[in-house]
Amino acid sequence: MVYRAPRWIIIVVGIIACLWVVPIIGIIATSFQTPESIARGWWHFSQNQLTLNAWKKVWSDYPLANSLWVSTKVTLLATVLTMLTAPAAAYVFHYLRFPLRRTSLIIIINAFVLPQQVVIIPLFRLWREMGMLDNIWAVIIPYVGLSYAWSVFLVKSFLEDFPNDLIEAARIDGCGPISTFTRVVLPNLISPIFACGILQFLWCWNSLLLPMLFLRNDVTLTVLLARISGTYDPNIDQQAVAAIVTAIVPLLVFLIFQRQFAVGNRVSSGGKE
Amino acid sequence: MNGLGRIVGALGVVMTMAWQPASAQPTGEVEILNWLGGADAAVINELAKGFEAKYPGVTIKQVPVTTSGDQRGGIRTALLGGQKVDLIISAWPAFRKELADAGMLRDVSSVWTEKNWDKLLSPTWRALSTTDGAVYGVPYIFGYRSGIWHVPADLQKIGLQAFPADWNGFTGTFEPLRKAGFAEPVALPGKIYAHGEWFESLLLRVGGPEVIDDLAAHKIKWTDERLVKALQFYSDMMAKGCCASAQTILASHWDDAADRVFVDRTANYLLIGMWINARARSQYHLVPGKDYALGKFPAIGLGHDNDSLVDSKEVLATSLGANPEGADLFLDYLVNGEGAGIIAKAGFTVPSSAVDVSAYDPVAASSVDYVKEGQVRFVLGDMLPGQLVDEYRVALQKFVANPVEAQIMPTLEQIEAVAAQSY
Amino acid sequence: MNSGISGAAMTSAGAMAAGRKPRRQVSQPMAAFALLTPVVLLFGLSVIYPLFETIRISFWQIRGLGKPSYVGIDNYVRLFTDPTFLGTLWTTLIFTLGVTILSVSIGWFLAMLCAFAPKQTAVFRLMIFATFGISEAVAGYIWIGIFRPGESGLLNGMLIAVGLGDWSQAWLGSGTSALVALIVAASWSAVGLPLLLSFAAVQTIPRTVLEAAQMDGAKPLAVVWYIMMPLSTAGARVAIFINLLSALRAFDIIFVLTNGGPARATETVGFFMYRESMTQFNLGYGAAATIVLLVAVLIVAIPAIAQRTKGAK
Structure with a gap:
């Protein structure tokens, strides 16, 4: 473990990884929002309402x-x-x-x-x-x-x-x-x-x-x-x-x-x- | 292998039951091929529960089929693989005909008479359920397809108190609406099929039920002058500034179009089926009749202004099943009060008159009234053979992207070329 | 220079052999037969048998549930005069190459960067790889949200937010931008595989080599280019192969995102086959398209495989 990785490499990989999970964050956010919030766009976090309805429904129906x-x-x-x-x-x-x-x-x-x-x-x-x-x-x-x-x-x-x-x-x-x-x-x-x-x-x-x-x-x-x-x-x-x-x-x-x-x-x- | 043993055993039971005299209470298992999901599937579950409670000897076994893409693919795979079911749910007259031609359906005309379904299903519904003179099942849900969804409060911004009744009145609202700040008076979703709805309703207004019948059977050519006329109206609407850019039209589907009408409030009119009612209520939490309404497709004064297009879901009886008595009993249950009531309670409009109109919300009730005013035909797209539907929708996409008079004949000729090989 | 594991394997092999030297060796074809039997059985049942069925029905016309009729090579003749099918070939080329090049180059490059600091980048690798586990259909829905027309699309919203509002458009509404959008969406979930495989391959490069390079003053990008890339081709090769063929038969993501449109601009051969077979249920026609694609891939693949097998022996 003598080799030291330059810092910029970790930063670059980190930025790409964060970009990559945007759609995954979308999936997670979508699962916690009301349908009309989703219609507005899941990323409007400040206006959108959160709910556990979807989780409850999947849990109880399936x-x-x-x-x-x-x-x-x-x-x-x-x-x-x-x-x-x-x-x-x-x-x-x-x-x-x-x-x-x-x-x-x-x-x-x-x-x-x-x-x-x-x-x-x-x-x-x-x-x-x-x-x-x-x-x-x-x-x-x-x-x-x-x-x-x-x-x-x-x-x-x-x-x-x-x-x-x-x-x-x-x-x-x-x-x-x-x-x-x-x-x-x-x-x-x-x-x-x-x-x-x-x-x-x-x-x-x-x-x-x-x-x-x-x-x-x-x-x-x-x-x-x-x-x-x-x-x-x-x-x-x-x-x-x-x-x-x-x-x-x-x-x-x-x-x-x-x-x-x-x-x-x-x-x-x-x-x- | 005990699963297999169970099935064989169950089949044995069903077989022996089938031999008993018809007067005895039917028993055994009724298998129904069900490809529905979401709210539609929930209704079937409720119906099965209600039916089993009423007839303790009979159980409903759902054979689920789901496919990515078109559900008919999964149904055909199951049937070709030798799946034996008593009932099949269908939503496409063209598919009903395909099943009938393959000898997989059982004519229930005599059952219809015997169980007196005429009392509850009007001749219109019987006609819509008829293929080449035979009736293979009953429709249990229908939806009005010539209705234009809108938000009355938004129309009031340009001083409109009611939905415009005729074509000129309707197209005349585009400019004021745009001036009032709405980006697209008509949300036209052209990604898959919804751009065809305008053509189909216009065609019905121009040529009446006959032109729909004849075109579906390809007794007339797609270059018929009535089709030309319908596209001229379409072109007129586009020329008057109804819609967003061609690129936006081709990128949008009915769901985001509905969002633009009901949530973003940047669009005004949407011509699409009754499923919007469920969406508006359960997803947008809007009050039917107050927050949103359904307008009747505008009149154009050619004598067919009260006719409507509809879609329907039906349960078809097969010739493959082991329990025809049980199957008929289930069909009867759908038509009569209890079954029809369950369906209406779930928010769908039902063909059976066993359900009182007062059971519906104001929007659903208005759709039922519109349907009663005139003649009724199935939406054209679901009556065309598979290959032709695709070509028809693609050709119309190209037309919508460039909706000029000069494009009308080339568009229709392109569809006719495929139609000529599709029957 | 053998590392521990192979050394251990060699001693165990040696010890075993030393124990029973005079043992008769199984002949190569016999051994091949013994080891291949399960593979041949399972493969025959689930691939060869259906494949022969496919070839057989490609000579029949089957429309939905209707009675099939024998039509000889008609399906093939029709295929090569069908403008829709011919149109899909070009789209397929762009889509398949686009997805493969984009996903493998990003994945491979990332894998090599990660190899500099395997520990610190573990979480990032997991984040990117997680996209590989999302089903195509769900990925499609999420990407629709990103490409939606108007301000309610994430991409448009972001463009407007950074003052590039003029660039915002209905991404899925024009042929070119819809195809690009589709390639981006498909590549997004396809990057996980090249990342995984290339990282495994890069990991096999001994640390001493990297340390020596650093001592010599090599810049990280030079290490990537001159040392890591040539020594990690095994992983990338497999990733190219799998991603290329996955893209070739992609269906769900195209169906959800563009439905092959606008006006068939994003319809690939894979989508065409699926649509003909499953939606239209023109089984014979769909089968003919499958066979044509199979033969086309065979023609492309044989020189590559021939070259590889020659190189190996």
């Missing part, structure tokens, strides 16, 4: 606890599955040689272009025939399957800076491809794996389309709160509450895990020198 639990269950399972399987795929594509390697890699990565509604109708039919509707796996499976499009690429991208001498050493020591992966590669991929985890968590948590169509009785938080706005009553104040309630959990997750995420990736520096 069974938040159950949906929080469903959201947590679905998101956690989907996240863990992605964190377990995507690195394996990335490793396989990066180091192993097998038929159709490049073709399948291109297909997987390009799947990111597929819009979700393309997936929805065929899957809806399939789940229906299999009796999987209203089952959380109907949502988790596509979450994980669709995540490979970016998660494999993300991990593979970090593998490109992975020191080859480590792999070589493991091979000379007699490690097979699978033990090379579990013993050498995996422990050094903590940071990109956590990056995958955080992204997957955020996306699954905020996803609306799949759970909306595939779940019925126990729905996720986003589905529950999607019905706040009617066709002709946007109820922006309650939507703001919903946005805050929905955003809190991923933010906490990020806070807790950002340490794992920033530390641990020392390997590429090792390889570079």
Whole structure:
């Protein structure tokens, strides 16, 4: 910690960060103001009236606890599955040689272009025939399957800076491809794996389309709160509450895990020198 | 998998019940596909509660569908995926026709006669609910769409005691209003569809119900002279300084336009549906009839000055459901006093005459009176096939941005080109 | 120069291997098969199967719930003569590149600045990253409030307050300013990702390198340009990829903020696909648009991937 950062850097970052949270302050202010105040503009703090109405209404009208639990269950399972399987795929594509390697890699990565509604109708039919509707796996499976499009690429991208001498050493020591992966590669991929985890968590948590169509009785938080706005009553104040309630959990997750995420990736520096 | 077991079990119950003679009290589960949110959804919840209390043997199961964008996408996805429901809520005649053409609806004409709904629903409502000669459900909420919202106190500033009754009187207020400090006499929200409301009401005044019917069915071309005439009126209104700049028009939606009329008080007139009534009361805390009022679309003297455009929400019976008796019972509940009363109490206007006009606030009551004065048609936009609606609204956006006489024919020709391929 | 973690990994690997030296190695294709099985299963079920369905229905005309009819390549022919679709291509290019360049350059630059003082900027990073967790639709509503016409819009209000009232306008009402507004709004929430990934990448640069640079008298911006940027491309690369493709399929924010307007000026291919498939329910036509987009991305991506795979081996 010898390096001293010039003060202006902190000031610049601080100013940008403050600018960046203006819309978030807008969301928070909106959730506490009366509708006519919102119509005037939430930033007229001196004239606007404050109220807890929107919070009370969301609290009393929507069974938040159950949906929080469903959201947590679905998101956690989907996240863990992605964190377990995507690195394996990335490793396989990066180091192993097998038929159709490049073709399948291109297909997987390009799947990111597929819009979700393309997936929805065929899957809806399939789940229906299999009796999987209203089952959380109907949502988790596509979450994980669709995540490979970016998660494999993300991990593979970090593998490109992975020191080859480590792999070589493991091979000379007699490690097979699978033990090379579990013993050498995996422990050094903590940071990109956590990056995958955080992204997957955020996306699954905020996803609306799949759970909306595939779940019925126990729905996720986003589905529950999607019905706040009617066709002709946007109820922006309650939507703001919903946005805050929905955003809190991923933010906490990020806070807790950002340490794992920033530390641990020392390997590429090792390889570079 | 116990969730699945429950559903199968429930279905079994419903199936066995369906075999019982019709005279027995219906039981089982009635599934209703509900895509509504906000206040509209609250009404359905109340109705379900009231219905279940009255018929203890029947439960209403709501199958919720929500989509970003157009709700019909979610409904179609669910139906194509094989979702079996007894009832579907719809707000678009064009969608009703699509469902009917796909064989998913059940004709309830005989039920209509048997349960004597004619007593409570006028022939107008039956006509509006009819698709190719068949009736598939009942309307339970309607809204007047040819009404112009305004703040009487603001009009009094230029000495106007009542909302102007005819077109010249109406357009003649623009200049005095501007002089009195109002930035835009007419708040014209052109971002999505509300700029079409002016065209549609003008068209109704010019050509009457027939032109709406014929145009919706594409029996006449979009280049018909009555449409030209309607756009000439539109152009006239713009030339007399009704509105803000084209850029502001295209940037605004009905909600911020309403804010400008009721909160900022920088605009005067807004032509949009009855949902403004709920917004004005519950969000702006204004008193209907006193703080704000609803004017009837001005007369132009071509013989159709008392006709109105409306929208409605209806509950349709499907041919897919396992419990048609239960479904019919729910429709009956909507039409009769108890159900209709619940809807009216929530602040909506109801087609059923089981509700007394005195139950409404003055503004809602005035809208009901306007509707009774003449013939009634559904707003045009909701009757056109999907592709055409988009093109129609975009072409009108371009017209509104440049509302000169010379643009009228190109605008209509552009819509006609798409209409020719849409049926 | 290996740091602790990889060193530990190497010793454990060595120890393990030393224990059972004569063990037969699994062949590479076999190992690949074993490790890929779950991926292939899940991916096949949720992507490949729907993808084949999409290709199949792109040869059918489906209008809403009506009976589908086989039309061969008609949908594709129509697509390339549809002025609306062709118009979306240009908009897509500007929107996608605009969002990607803006968000990644800001995020990456911020990440490098933050790397000078990771502790002091932690709160700021969190503030910026928080925008990433806001759903597109809610972000759209908030940005409408900012871009609203008249004085009740925050942007206009601020311009008037600082004496630039002449600049105030209905931002979403003209094609150009609406597209710019859309790019700004979409970039706002997209900055979190490049910030996160680039920061992780910059963090991997050993402090000793930075200290040495400072000892040599290098200015912070020079450190950013000559040391941090070249050594943190891994994070930025992934961020570019994800943000580019996210922008390509953006729907909610466009729907809420501009609805593709005014007069289709902000309609992207992603929005077009969604509108055709979900709103119009022209499933066949929407599917054809999806396939065209997929092929287009494939054509752009293959050289990049080919080059990358060549470089890796």
